[in-house]
Amino acid sequence: MGFDPGFVFSQLINPMTLLLMSFGAIFGIIMGAIPGLTGTLGIALLLPFTFGLDPTSGLLMLGAVYCGSEYGGSIPAILINTPGTNAALCTTFDGHPMAKKGMAQEALNTALIVSIVGGFFGMITLVFLSVPLAKISMKFGAPEEFWLAIFALTIISGLSSGNVIKGVISGFFGLILGCVGMDPVTGVPRFTFGTLQLMGGVNIIPTLIGLFAIPQALILLCGKGQSSVAQFNPKKGVFIGTVIQILKRWKVLIQSCVVGLIVGIMPGAGGNIATFIAYSEAKRFSKKPEEYGTGIYEGVIAPEACNNSVVGGSQIPLLTLGIPGSPPAAVLLGALMVHGLQPGFKLFSQNGNIVFTYMIGLFVANLLILLYGSVLVRMFVRVLQVPRKFIIAAIICLAIAGSYAIRTAPIDVFNMMVFGIVGYFLIKFGFGVAPMALGLILGKMTEEGFKLSLLIGQAKGGVVAYFFSRPASIVLICLTVASLIYSFYQEHRKGKKTNEN
Amino acid sequence: MKSYCKTVFKLFFVGLLTMVMSNTTLADYPDRAITLLTAFGPGGGSDVSHRIVEKYAKNFMTQPLAIIYKPGAGGEFGWTELANAKPDGYFIGGIDLPHIALQPIVRKKGQPGYQTEDLIPVAGLVIDPGMVMVHKDSQFKTLDDLIRQAKKNPGTVTAATSGKFTGDHLFLMDFEAKTGAKFAQVPYSGGGKSIAALMGKQVDCYFGSANSFLRMESGRSLGVSTEGRYELTPDIKTLKEQGVNVVFMKRRGIAAPKGIPAEKIKYLQDIFAKMAQLKEYQNAKRKVGLSPDFMTSAQFADYIKNEQDRAAKMLKSLGFSK
Numbered sequence: 001m002g003f004d005p006g007f008v009f010s011q012l013i014n015p016m017t018l019l020l021m022s023f024g025a026i027f028g029i030i031m032g033a034i035p036g037l038t039g040t041l042g043i044a045l046l047l048p049f050t051f052g053l054d055p056t057s058g059l060l061m062l063g064a065v066y067c068g069s070e071y072g073g074s075i076p077a078i079l080i081n082t083p084g085t086n087a088a089l090c091t092t093f094d095g096h097p098m099a100k101k102g103m104a105q106e107a108l109n110t111a112l113i114v115s116i117v118g119g120f121f122g123m124i125t126l127v128f129l130s131v132p133l134a135k136i137s138m139k140f141g142a143p144e145e146f147w148l149a150i151f152a153l154t155i156i157s158g159l160s161s162g163n164v165i166k167g168v169i170s171g172f173f174g175l176i177l178g179c180v181g182m183d184p185v186t187g188v189p190r191f192t193f194g195t196l197q198l199m200g201g202v203n204i205i206p207t208l209i210g211l212f213a214i215p216q217a218l219i220l221l222c223g224k225g226q227s228s229v230a231q232f233n234p235k236k237g238v239f240i241g242t243v244i245q246i247l248k249r250w251k252v253l254i255q256s257c258v259v260g261l262i263v264g265i266m267p268g269a270g271g272n273i274a275t276f277i278a279y280s281e282a283k284r285f286s287k288k289p290e291e292y293g294t295g296i297y298e299g300v301i302a303p304e305a306c307n308n309s310v311v312g313g314s315q316i317p318l319l320t321l322g323i324p325g326s327p328p329a330a331v332l333l334g335a336l337m338v339h340g341l342q343p344g345f346k347l348f349s350q351n352g353n354i355v356f357t358y359m360i361g362l363f364v365a366n367l368l369i370l371l372y373g374s375v376l377v378r379m380f381v382r383v384l385q386v387p388r389k390f391i392i393a394a395i396i397c398l399a400i401a402g403s404y405a406i407r408t409a410p411i412d413v414f415n416m417m418v419f420g421i422v423g424y425f426l427i428k429f430g431f432g433v434a435p436m437a438l439g440l441i442l443g444k445m446t447e448e449g450f451k452l453s454l455l456i457g458q459a460k461g462g463v464v465a466y467f468f469s470r471p472a473s474i475v476l477i478c479l480t481v482a483s484l485i486y487s488f489y490q491e492h493r494k495g496k497k498t499n500e501n
Numbered sequence: 502m503k504s505y506c507k508t509v510f511k512l513f514f515v516g517l518l519t520m521v522m523s524n525t526t527l528a529d530y531p532d533r534a535i536t537l538l539t540a541f542g543p544g545g546g547s548d549v550s551h552r553i554v555e556k557y558a559k560n561f562m563t564q565p566l567a568i569i570y571k572p573g574a575g576g577e578f579g580w581t582e583l584a585n586a587k588p589d590g591y592f593i594g595g596i597d598l599p600h601i602a603l604q605p606i607v608r609k610k611g612q613p614g615y616q617t618e619d620l621i622p623v624a625g626l627v628i629d630p631g632m633v634m635v636h637k638d639s640q641f642k643t644l645d646d647l648i649r650q651a652k653k654n655p656g657t658v659t660a661a662t663s664g665k666f667t668g669d670h671l672f673l674m675d676f677e678a679k680t681g682a683k684f685a686q687v688p689y690s691g692g693g694k695s696i697a698a699l700m701g702k703q704v705d706c707y708f709g710s711a712n713s714f715l716r717m718e719s720g721r722s723l724g725v726s727t728e729g730r731y732e733l734t735p736d737i738k739t740l741k742e743q744g745v746n747v748v749f750m751k752r753r754g755i756a757a758p759k760g761i762p763a764e765k766i767k768y769l770q771d772i773f774a775k776m777a778q779l780k781e782y783q784n785a786k787r788k789v790g791l792s793p794d795f796m797t798s799a800q801f802a803d804y805i806k807n808e809q810d811r812a813a814k815m816l817k818s819l820g821f822s823k
Contacts, residue, residue: 043543139701185688187665194611196613199573199574199577200572322716329544334544334545337789338553342716452688455686456703459656459658459687460659
């Protein structure tokens with residue numbers, strides 16, 4: 001691992017590099033904050049501009065976009081209950097209720113600060129533990145993918161507010177939607193009704209935009225009373241106060257960072273489900289789980305710390321093995337290769353200077369996000385002053401533009417609108433959209449993991465043994481069982497309490 | 502009624518105007534950016550390949566290339582979009598072989614989608630031959646070891662591919678047909694996942710491409726499917742040298758929708774031809790594990806025709822198509 005600290009330092013204090021990173025960070029925050037425009041797209045858009053730059057500053061600019069977008073997604077999640085990125089879905093659960101309670105500034109600052117902490121946590125592991133963790137990540141095969149998905153499905157009971165049965169139905173519906181399109185293993189089209197558009201399955205991003213953004217707009221439209229989304233009451237000294245509140249909840253913070261890291265390093269698992277796991281684990285270990293969803297700090301800390309620690313985690317298999325752990329990391333892989341850098345263990349020895357400048361530079365990028373973020377928060381929070389009718393129009397415009405932008409296909413806009421209406425009724429009748437979103441995200445993963453394991457198991461002459469005997473699988477199975485038992489116990493205790501009352 | 506007539510007239514006039522305007526002469530072509538479609542997501546092999554084209558074609562073009570992504574259904578979604586695009590020379594796309602020859606053949610009856618003939622080749626750019634790979638700790642030291650095991654215990658040796666009815670799958674089928682060995686195919690979704698599976702020893706071998714091998718840690722190649730030694734892996738024996746007569750490669754190039762004027766194809770082809778001469782371009786391609794091998798529009802068309810016949814024959818003999 002050869003690198004020259006002097007070179008790294010001189011690169012990092014280079015004003016040009018700092019300027020590019022600043023641009024990347026702000027661009028990333030904005031891309032993240034607009035529903036539908038994601039970090040993945042942001043990095044892809046800026047990639048051609050790095051052609052003329054040296055690899056280090058080019059990569060740092062893209063890395064800053066990635067970090068910024070993971071934070072940016074929380075802004076609309078908190079202010080208008082519409083996640084800017086998939087990774088910010090869970091931030092809506094408590095972030096928006098906080099805003100409604102008049103604590104928008106606190107929520108935004110919490111998201112900002114824990115994003116930076118999560119980012120730091122991920123980067124530290126990236127710098128010091130890349131190689132050993134990459135080797136562990138390779139133990140993760142098809143059966144583990146399946147068991148992880150099953151484990152994540154048990155979270156649904158924790159996600160459904162109130163009625164667990166309704167939550168499970170909503171989740172089940174999501175899983176069915178995941179079956180639309182080509183069978184991932186045999187290539188046979190299913191439920192495509194002879195259309196090409198459905199061959200690739202229900203497109204996840206426009207569906208999620210529809211499920212979360214449109215019902216929010218419709219609910220605002222139907223609501224009476226106040227003229228804005230939530231109250232705007234600017235206060236002084238919120239930043240310091242928020243830091244203290246976060247420090248009091250350090251356990252949730254660290255736990256969520258670890259979850260993000262672990263899920264991030266698993267190749268193919270993707271950061272999408274990491275935040276779901278982080279949120280539900282925070283809730284599970286809490287002494288007062290019933291407070292989750294009402295607008296508490298923990299509910300923002302968990303997903304936001306997690307999604308930024310995914311940034312570091314997903315780059316471990318990326319840099320060491322050339323296998324991206326998340327969609328934005330996949331674009332970064334492309335960027336590395338276009339710049340003639342071949343990811344792998346050799347990258348660390350041959351291009352040590354570039355890699356270490358990049359990894360350490362991401363710390364600086366996080367600091368820049370903290371700096372710009374704290375300024376931008378003051379601007380963003382003013383969204384709450386905007387009359388409700390404009391917010392409704394803005395949400396709908398952004399939802400349409402965002403779903404069209406993914407691959408400039410009108411069908412995606414249609415897709416978004418259909419699920420917008422579905423989502424509205426799901427919320428209205430108490431089914432909730434979050435379990436359905438989770439079901440949809442997990443559908444392909446569950447199926448692929450299951451079918452590929454079957455194929456390998458059959459070839460090796462023991463399907464059951466293949467599913468149940470691998471060490472990593474056993475860990476996941478135990479977690480799943482524990483999670484299930486715990487949910488039943490929780491329900492039982494809740495039932496008892498209501499009976500006593 | 503009068504205003505209705507007026508509207509019809511107006512519309513007719515607008516239509517006429519657009520027709521006139523879109524029929525501009527070659528002298529003005531191109532007067533705006535040319536869209537280059539990628540039928541896969543950002544960051545994938547196609548994307549990297551196209552970004553290099555974008556970077557170096559700039560030197561010879563008066564207008565930039567604008568890359569858009571249309572991922573979905575293993576490329577089918579994007580290529581159908583390409584086939585249906587306006588053939589005015591402002592919309593071109595990257596195509597991969599044998600994918601575009603295979604997909605229309607295996608497509609379920611009644612399912613819409615492009616036909617291979619709807620995509621007019623502009624230029625062939627790079628090749629990526631097939632490769633049989635194992636983990637470096639694998640018990641299979643040579644190609645013979647692997648074939649022997651797969652013959653002795655058919656269906657017990659697992660072989661990763663990047664999906665059903667992909668180039669990798671075709672390569673595996675060809676290999677099985679020529680050797681009589683029988684593998685248990687494990688179709689992962691994409692090359693990245695297959696690489697991860699082989700590195701994690703989840704599968705016994707991987708029927709992929711040299712590009713995957715060059716990106717991989719701790720892999721061992723048992724043979725490459727080129728005619729002679731492959732320029733990027735000169736130390737690796739070809740399958741032919743080892744007595745397995747399989748010659749297979751993926752080829753990437755650029756195509757335009759059917760109906761594009763011949764002179765526009767010529768214009769674009771010449772640009773890519775000039776770009777292909779650039780040393781920097783060639784090295785950039787080699788660095789990402791692709792071997793530059795330029796083909797003119799006509800050569801590429803012949804190649805596609807051959808691939809089509811070959812895929813059809815193979816699938817028919819195995820009972821996969823009518």
